[in-house]
Amino acid sequence: MNISVLSGKGGTGKTTISTNLAIALSNQGYKTQYLDFDVEEPNGFIFLKPFVISGEKVYVQVPQVNEELCNNCGLCGESCNFNAIVALKDKVTIFEKLCHSCGVCTLVCPQKAISEKDREVGFIEKGSRVELSAIRGVLNIGEPMGIPILRKLKEYLKEEYINIIDSPPGSSCSVINSVEDSDYAILVTEPTSFGLHDLDIAANVVSKMNINFGVVINKSNENDSIIEEYCRNKNIDIIGKITFDRRIAQEYSKGKLLIGNDEIDRVFDTITSKIMEEV
Amino acid sequence: MKVCFSSSGKDLESVLDSHFGRCQYFIVYDTENDEYKTIDNEGQHSEHGAGIAAAQQVIKLDVDVIITGNLGPNSMELLKDSSAEIYRGSNTTISSNLESYKSKSLDKITEPRKPHFGLGNGNKHRGRS
Numbered sequence: 001m002n003i004s005v006l007s008g009k010g011g012t013g014k015t016t017i018s019t020n021l022a023i024a025l026s027n028q029g030y031k032t033q034y035l036d037f038d039v040e041e042p043n044g045f046i047f048l049k050p051f052v053i054s055g056e057k058v059y060v061q062v063p064q065v066n067e068e069l070c071n072n073c074g075l076c077g078e079s080c081n082f083n084a085i086v087a088l089k090d091k092v093t094i095f096e097k098l099c100h101s102c103g104v105c106t107l108v109c110p111q112k113a114i115s116e117k118d119r120e121v122g123f124i125e126k127g128s129r130v131e132l133s134a135i136r137g138v139l140n141i142g143e144p145m146g147i148p149i150l151r152k153l154k155e156y157l158k159e160e161y162i163n164i165i166d167s168p169p170g171s172s173c174s175v176i177n178s179v180e181d182s183d184y185a186i187l188v189t190e191p192t193s194f195g196l197h198d199l200d201i202a203a204n205v206v207s208k209m210n211i212n213f214g215v216v217i218n219k220s221n222e223n224d225s226i227i228e229e230y231c232r233n234k235n236i237d238i239i240g241k242i243t244f245d246r247r248i249a250q251e252y253s254k255g256k257l258l259i260g261n262d263e264i265d266r267v268f269d270t271i272t273s274k275i276m277e278e279v
Numbered sequence: 280m281k282v283c284f285s286s287s288g289k290d291l292e293s294v295l296d297s298h299f300g301r302c303q304y305f306i307v308y309d310t311e312n313d314e315y316k317t318i319d320n321e322g323q324h325s326e327h328g329a330g331i332a333a334a335q336q337v338i339k340l341d342v343d344v345i346i347t348g349n350l351g352p353n354s355m356e357l358l359k360d361s362s363a364e365i366y367r368g369s370n371t372t373i374s375s376n377l378e379s380y381k382s383k384s385l386d387k388i389t390e391p392r393k394p395h396f397g398l399g400n401g402n403k404h405r406g407r408s
Contacts, residue, residue, distance in 0.1 A: 083332050086335050088360070
């Protein structure tokens, strides 16, 4: 079972919800995995502090040109959709970070002068904390595309486990990739107009993808009605609320999990039951 | 000698476009016969790598001089191997920039700007929401 946690707006509490939910489920006896899909800025491990046992590097394929076979016809550059390979005068220049690894240049070269080589873009780490498995993807600094890491991360999803997918913020290509195989999505929001604005975007995304979803209001306060009214109008379930408490922010800033506090435990129990009903 | 300008319009009274990669037109002026031609910049349509498409186009036009505002690292990478000299023009008409070039009052561009410099001064994609 795949449960993704997304938000639209950054900073609403995706990681807070995903890490604590993963621990709560694991404590309840479910076989659970936490996966950090926010490969540009993975922060789940700060809270879970798993014992890392394995990892692997993630590579993409980029072209390399055998200058001796190349006759500078320029067909590779003309065929490239991404401006990643350019043949000018007597030299072929490759812009590796623009390359999408489609392989077209290798196919069109009439001299068969282009082959592919591996380029490292990031890595995956896997570990565990007691019974909970934790996996994260990390994109190397300076790399523009996280999708290759996400593809590799998806290989770690296990059917017989509950997979909690901590998604990137926003509603970009990376988010779509992260949530697309979900059985249920948790949309985390905050009771502000910014929160509402981006919640609407995220809700549209998961609706279009036909993914069943519910909302958690984090930092809940007297302004909740801004979210509640929206959810009422759109027939969206609010499956949990975490009341704003400065102490939560303080614990968060120390890298601590919230589970273990009675009130918090109750909130996550409710979220868990609601999800299990839906799936 | 062929002088290439990044331009926001189609004629010599148009204002110089400071963005090399994403300008609308290139105006190539020939000093030998005082004629010019206007070409659509292919780079402006690229989602990524606009500077690369623009530089490629300009190199193929075999120009001797390029007058523009800012270029990024990708176009610089391609242009450094060509024999074209690159100068920084100013926010006035093409003809005015041409006069400045002829009177040798323009500075050479030797270093690229940060990527995407012209689009919100390189800060457009920084940070999260």
